[in-house]
C-alpha cells in the first residue's frame with residue numbers, strides 16, 4: 632500500500648515538473664543546459680517507473696523523444712537518444728524475458744527513428760519559412776523587412792560601446808537599359824552575380840540587403856567612413872570587370888554614411904540616400 636502511495640506521489644511530481652518545464656520552454660526562459668538537467672532527471676524517473684511496469688514506456692516514450700529532439704541540436708539529441716535506447720534495452724533484458732526484451736528494443740528503436748524524422752522534417756520546414764521571411768528569393772540577400780532591425784542593432788552598439796559601423800547605399804547604373812537590351816533573364820543573372828560578388832568581398836558579419844529592384848544596402852560593422860569609401864572604390868572597379876555580358880557592363884553608384892551615436896535610423900538612411908544621389912549625378916555628368 633505504502634509503495635502505491637510513493638508511486639502515485641512520484642507520478643504527480645513528474646507531471647508537475649513536465650508542466651512547469653513546458654511552460655518555461657514556451658516562454659523561452661530555459662537554457663539548453665537547464666533543459667538537459669531536467670530531461671536527465673525526468674528520464675531517470677520515467678525509466679524507473681517503466682521498469683515497474685514496462686507498458687508505461689509505450690505511453691511516454693514518443694512524447695519524451697519529440698521533446699528531446701525539439702529542445703536540443705539534432706546531433707546532440709541523436710547521441711542522447713542512442714544512449715537512452717541502450718539503457719532501456721539493457722534494463723529490458725534484465726527485467727523481461729528475452730523475447731519481450733527483443734520486441735521492446737526493436738519497437739523503441741523504431742519509435743526513436745520516427746520521432747527523429749518527424750522533428751527533422753518539421754525543423755527543416757521552419758528553416759525554409761524563416762528564410763522566406765527574411766531573404767529576397769531571387770538573390771538570397773536579406774530583404775527590406777530586416778533592414779531597420781539590423782541598423783537599429785548596430786546603431787545601439789555604436790551608441791553604447793563606442794563601436795564603429797558604416798552603411799553603403801548602392802544603386803546599379805542603367806539597369807533599365809541592360810534589361811531592355813539583353814532581357815530580364817540576363818538582368819536577373821546580373822543581380823544574382825552582383826550579390827555573389829559582394830558576398831565574396833565582404834566579411835561574415837557584414838550584411839547585404841536588397842531594398843528592391845536594383846537598389847542594395849551594405850551594413851559594415853567595425854568599418855569607419857574612410858575605410859568604407861576605400862572598400863567601395865575597390866568594389867566599384869571590380870563590378871564592371873567581373874559583371875559584363877555581351878559588351879554591356881554593370882556599373883554602380885554608392886552613398887556612404889557612418890553610423891553616429893544616438894541618430895535615428897531614418898536620418899541615417901536619408902543621409903546615405905542623399906550621398907548616393909550625389910554620386911549618381913556626378914557619374915552621369917562625367918560620362
Ligand SMILES: Nc1nc2c(ncn2[C@@H]2O[C@H](COP(=O)(O)OP(=O)(O)OP(=O)(O)O)[C@@H](O)[C@H]2O)c(=O)[nH]1
Pocket residue numbers: 769802803804805806807808810814815816817818819822843844845
Ligand atoms: N531583371 C530584373 N529587373 C528588375 C528587377 N526589379 C526591378 N528591375 C528593373 O530594374 C530597373 C531599375 O530602374 P531604375 O533604377 O529606375 O533605372 P536605371 O536604368 O538603373 O537608372 P539609374 O539608376 O538612373 O542609372 C527597372 O527597369 C526595373 O524594371 C528584377 O528583379 N529583375
